[in-house]
Amino acid sequence: MTIGAGGGSRSNSRSSRTNKYSTSKLRNSQHGSGAAGGGSALGGQPLNGPSMGPGKGDIKHRFEIIRKLGSGTYGKVSLAYDHKNEREVAVKLIKKSAIENKQDLVRIRREIRIMSALKHPNIIQIFEVFENRDKIILVMEYASGGELYDYVSTYGSLPEPEARRIFRQITSAVLYCHK
Numbered sequence: 001m002t003i004g005a006g007g008g009s010r011s012n013s014r015s016s017r018t019n020k021y022s023t024s025k026l027r028n029s030q031h032g033s034g035a036a037g038g039g040s041a042l043g044g045q046p047l048n049g050p051s052m053g054p055g056k057g058d059i060k061h062r063f064e065i066i067r068k069l070g071s072g073t074y075g076k077v078s079l080a081y082d083h084k085n086e087r088e089v090a091v092k093l094i095k096k097s098a099i100e101n102k103q104d105l106v107r108i109r110r111e112i113r114i115m116s117a118l119k120h121p122n123i124i125q126i127f128e129v130f131e132n133r134d135k136i137i138l139v140m141e142y143a144s145g146g147e148l149y150d151y152v153s154t155y156g157s158l159p160e161p162e163a164r165r166i167f168r169q170i171t172s173a174v175l176y177c178h179k
Helices: 102-117 148-155 160-177
Strands: 063-071 075-082 087-095 126-131 135-141
Touching: 063 087, 075 135, 102 126, 102 135
Parallel strands: none
Antiparallel strands: 063 075, 075 087, 087 135, 126 135
């Protein structure tokens, strides 16, 4: 679970940083390989989920990588600015070369399809999905507050009202998923 600005589960407010991100190109030299790394744009193949559709955008020019948010087994997540929709997003890059077997790839694709269909205020929304032979890119809602685990680790034991608020958000999301 992620925690958004203002104590909510996510941040929906439009970024006031439009002028700061006026360039339309990713700064791959400053931020590593980024979402459009390897020099190839993925303006084409959406993966069964929310999408711009084939040929309607060039990720390399549409999303400006701001900073790395984290990394995991299959790739990394970066904060990016979406110039088309004028908002901050999280861009998750999944390297297919890091996926060890076909069953894991099937599981990842199934999870993406399921998550793309969910629309709930306490569940991060997947806006768009792109795939080519080397990678899968997820463009997701950015929750500025970070991971719940990090939040609890940072603040230690939470006051009861705060713990209740978070618990209500979690149970609301779980209930929604099981309907």
